[in-house]
Amino acid sequence: MPNRVFFGYNIAKDFVIEIIRIDQSYGTYFFMKGNRDIINVGIIGLGYWGPHYVRIFSQMHHTRVELCSDINTERLEHIKNLFPGIQVAANVNEVINCDAVDAVVIATPATSHYPLAREALESGKDVLVEKPMVIDTASGAELVSMAKSHKRVLMVGHTFLFNPGIIRMKEVLDSGEAGEIYYLHSTRTNLGRIREDVNALWDLAPHDVSIFSYLLGTMPEAVCANGACFLKEGREDVVFLTLYYPHGKIGNVHVSWIDSNKVRKVVVIGSRQRISFDDLDPLERVKIFEKGAEIKGRSEGDFGKFQLLLRDGDIYSPKVEPIEPLMAMCSHFVDCVSERNNPKTDGKHGLEVVAVLDAAQKSLSQNGKRVEVPSLSF
Secondary structure (H helix, E strand, O other), rough: OOOEEEEEEEOOEEEEEEEEEEEEOOOOEEEEEEOOOOOEEEEEEEOHHHHHHHHHHHHHHOOOEEEEEEEOOOHHHHHHOOOOOOEEEEOOHHHHHOOOOOEEEOOOHHHHHHHHHHHHOOOOEEEEEEEEOOHHHHHHHHHHHHHHHHHHOOEEEEEHHHHHHHHHHHHHHHHOOOOOOOEEEEEEEEEEEOOOOOOOHHHHHHHHHHHHHHOOOOOOOEEEEEEEOOOOOOOEEEEEEEEHHHHOEEEEEEEEEEEEEEEEEEEEEOOOOOOEEOOOOOOOOOOOEEEEEEOHHHHOOOOOEEEEEEEEEEEOOOOOOOOOOHHHHHHHHHHHHOOOOOOEHHHHHHHHHHHHHHHHHHHHHOOOOOOEEEOOOO
8 A cells, every 4th residue: 555645734725735656756746625526638749758747647546548649650550558548649639629639748859849730729728738738938928828818727747846856955045045046057968868859959948947936036137058960951959048137147058969878957046055956866856055255335325344264064955755846847837727827837938038149049049149039928
């Protein structure tokens, strides 16, 4: 029997939220809520992420995977073997037009996100679309407007905003313990997966752009990006991205498909602390270094009174619950669909990330020229 852990009780909604631990080592959890209707989910795309969505929505107590679709018949057969009770279809329109489907998950190549999401919203479905939401700002703005006019939930799969380690970093930063935030740095490298539809910027950097905006609570004002195409002309497989935020804060992102050292790290440098997140470290996912440098007396107006303070304290790792981020994200999507709430990573957030990537792509094409990120109105 799995271990049952009481998570919370909401008197107003009159249901109990329970987490059932399925796999201690992997940190997979099963989210359940009482007193709600079953949500029928259709999943389009069964490549890398699609089967994970099938697994999770099949495990959740108040969802049912009604229909899956992919143009690859071998993938359909694989899902059919794993989940015999789930219907499959080679035509995506069968999912979008299925009256029994309440919500659609789009886990296809990025270039297909816009037309599929648009059709799903027009058909009255709530939509969870993988990152990046689209590959241009204008298309993203149209989807946000459509979701609003059709009163549908539009959520983007920025899974790291549901990662307990990133959430813990946000709590530390919001508490002020880290002091003034100076800059952020992230590294996201691996040998593969090499995409055919987009470059490494659009494939990997959405995670870090989303994380930075979440941690800082704001979008960057401008970006610079440099990269190189070693494997295929016209498609960057390594990119170095600099983001310029209000009040002088900067962020740096390194993404690569061709680095044999797999790294998934985010670091925040503050005046009092350095906070590090390592998604590949199962024991100490977040580390806090009580080390930093700040100027004392900056506001006194007398340069002679300025004092440089170097802080060199303890290093510790706070407890981070081993909850599977994708499970948490899917559970949040179900909550939003059931209660008609706005998601944490809604279309607006997805569009903001796309606007940053759009500006970064322009910078890439102009040999690293600084490009302003457009202001978005909603």
